[in-house]
Amino acid sequence: MKLPLFVLFPSLILGVFLQAAHETKPLSEDQLKAHKLDGKFFKKGTEVEGILIATSERVSDYAHAESAYLFGKIMQSVDKKVAERIRGKRLLCILIGHDELTSEVPQFRTDKKGKELDFYNWRSRGFLRWFGPRPVVVFAEEDVMEYEGGMRLESILIHEFGHVVHGAGFDEDQQKRLTAAFEKARELEIWNDGRAAQRFRRVKGKKK
Numbered sequence: 001m002k003l004p005l006f007v008l009f010p011s012l013i014l015g016v017f018l019q020a021a022h023e024t025k026p027l028s029e030d031q032l033k034a035h036k037l038d039g040k041f042f043k044k045g046t047e048v049e050g051i052l053i054a055t056s057e058r059v060s061d062y063a064h065a066e067s068a069y070l071f072g073k074i075m076q077s078v079d080k081k082v083a084e085r086i087r088g089k090r091l092l093c094i095l096i097g098h099d100e101l102t103s104e105v106p107q108f109r110t111d112k113k114g115k116e117l118d119f120y121n122w123r124s125r126g127f128l129r130w131f132g133p134r135p136v137v138v139f140a141e142e143d144v145m146e147y148e149g150g151m152r153l154e155s156i157l158i159h160e161f162g163h164v165v166h167g168a169g170f171d172e173d174q175q176k177r178l179t180a181a182f183e184k185a186r187e188l189e190i191w192n193d194g195r196a197a198q199r200f201r202r203v204k205g206k207k208k
């Protein structure tokens with residue numbers, strides 16, 4: 001007896017469905033306009049949970065797919081009202097290629113030169129910025145794909161999206177509760193590394 005394809009290869013069917021759900025496409029004129037993106041640099045994008053991941057053509061589609069998968073997992077796991085607020089902000093995620101410099105990205109060009117420019121490009125591989133009412137989160141391909149040279153011990157994508165969750169998703173009461181919990185932890189010296197911090201982002205406890 002012959003069985004239908006969807007019975008024989010359920011994982012194949014599921015994989016095709018997920019691939020379509022997070023399809024990476026050339027950015028449309030509407031997307032470029034809505035997010036004020038320079039079409040000479042930004043060439044392709046992936047949408048997930050109302051979030052646009054935008055990159056140059058040099059960034060791998062695999063990095064797009066992995067980023068979209070992780071964003072989807074986070075958005076599905078947080079409080080629904082928090083997720084709705086994030087969607088309402090129309091979050092833009094800029095994924096910098098592993099062979100690109102932050103200073104090459106139109107939004108983050110700089111007049112810095114020499115060692116100051118080198119430090120800027122080395123240090124600025126993941127951060128959250130606000131352009132008016134809209135948050136823009138930046139992270140790098142080497143971190144997403146775990147290439148050599150990426151941040152050790154933590155995912156910058158997850159780290160920065162944590163800032164998105166509380167910066168764009170929390171209401172006033174949630175922000176106050178978070179700050180109170182953080183300050184209490186510092187006071188008791190049970191959380192000395194700051195809010196999701198590593199290496200250069202050290203926060204010291206108050207007790208000696």
